[in-house]
Amino acid sequence: MAGNSQRRGRRLTPKAGAPKGSGGKNRASLAGKGRTLPADERPWHKGYSGTEKLPQRTAWKQDKERRAAEAEGRAPKIGTPGAKDTTWGKGGGRGVPAAGKGAGRGAGGRGGAGRTPGRSGPRVAPGRKSNPSKDAPELLVGRNPVVEALRSQVPATALYVAQGIEIDDRVTELVRTAGDRGIAILEVTRAELDRMTGGVLHQGVGLQVPPFAYEPFEDLVAAALEQTAPLLVALDGVTDPRNLGAVIRSAAAFGAQGVFVPERRAAGITATAWRTSAGAAARVPVSQVTNLTRSLKYCQEAGFMVVGLDADGETDLYDLEAAVGPLVVVVGSEGRGLSRLVGATCDLTVSIPMVSDVESLNASVAAAVTLAEVARRRAAS
Incomplete structure (x- = not known):
């Protein structure tokens, strides 16, 4: 027999016919999704003004995340757009989003670590170290460093306190000082704080601060x-x-x-x-x-x-x-x-x-x- 008809695995049955169409049932999938929203109308964009009505699907997702976070006793994963800039250290420098009243809170609830400019902390996958940019906020950990930073009036975005930690004079002072300065105090699980710090010893507390500003x-x-x-x-x-x-x-x-x-x-x-x-x-x-x-x-x-x-x-x-x-x-x-x-x-x-x-x-x-x-x-x- 001519050709390669004797090859192993050759087809013994005729090919199937041409695929049939959908009969117009998939016509809706070809329709456009509407205009592209400008930056000031995107709730997840840093240019969002915060006055526009949220799209129905975005509002539904944020409400769903808020309810799920409350049920699990954790912070929502949705951040807060539109926060002010501050710097810390001696001599000024470039700022990052900081929080005033209600810091770490947004349409998604209290203090999550989302993808918005006002996110409450760096997200680190388990078993991996974070690789923040030079101007990314830092998470300062350890009771003595956090107390010293608050005493020195270092601008801070949020104070994280692990649930169930042993309360001593330093924890009492840092919580009181953060409250007096209007810094958001967020209670998180120890596992969440471990993930945010990449496994670094944190003693149950963490303070999110802008990048350090060096002295000229x-x-x-x-x-x-x-x-x-x-x-x-x-x-x-x-x-x-x-x-x-x-x-x-x-x-x-x-x-x-x-x-x-x-x-x-x-x-x-x-x-x-x-x-x-x-x-x-x-x-x-x-x-x-x-x-x-x-x-x-x-x-x-x-x-x-x-x-x-x-x-x-x-x-x-x-x-x-x-x-x-x-x-x-x-x-x-x-x-x-x-x-x-x-x-x-x-x-x-x-x-x-x-x-x-x-x-x-x-x-x-x-x-x-x-x-x-x-x-x-x-x-x-």
Whole structure:
């Protein structure tokens, strides 16, 4: 037999006839859905004015979500459009949606995390970390960091409190302070708070805050020079936000007037850095600089002695006589230490004497040891 009629799996029956039409029954599916709504008429869009009547289907969905959330005892997943902008930190900066009276509430109910600009918190899928944009709001967690932030009048969008947590003086204070400031207080389940924080230890509380606003570097240096004993800390290549938070905490403890870090290839102030600083980031100004080497030279021209920490430093920390004058302490990364250009810019490199053969100290530990010795020398002078 010619052709491929002997192939395996060949068709033995004739093909079916052509498919029949719907007889006009699907005519409605081909009809258009009407005009495209402009931004100010879309309830889910940031340009929504809030005065237009909701489309019937949108109102029905929001009412359904509200009833389901109330039945399950959780916050609805529908956010609040149209909130004001605020900034926090020292020196201003770009704002994000913040809440005034009734913050976190909208057509969908109380404080959900929807897709609107006024959403009440970052949504994180189970087992995955969030990847917020640079200008996205942060969720500050931990009782001490939240209390310090509220004491420092940091603008906040909402306060999350986990159900059934142990009440202590800090929880009582942060709830009272948030209520006095008109910040929305939302009670959520511990599982919901775990999901929002990506599994970070939160101690049952979380405060949503706008992105941190860094202090202008020139203002940081000028403010330090107004003190009787100017002291600044610079970080070179420290990429772990926990190290940054620990350094800020040590800077606050030993009297430093500020910390500055590079914009690129370095940790910035995140919720993790805030938590590690135990709220000290609300009291110590932090600056981001474009070029660390140029910024150190600016400090030198202003009268500072720039001292870099190096395991092979030429001067022992306990022999640092320059500690009593205007000083910038430069801390390198734990792995590679000071970069070549930064090390060459320093007026002096200092080593920390150790009694055992430990290769190096953690960056934040080295900063704490150095700042403690500087404070001791200044107190004795």
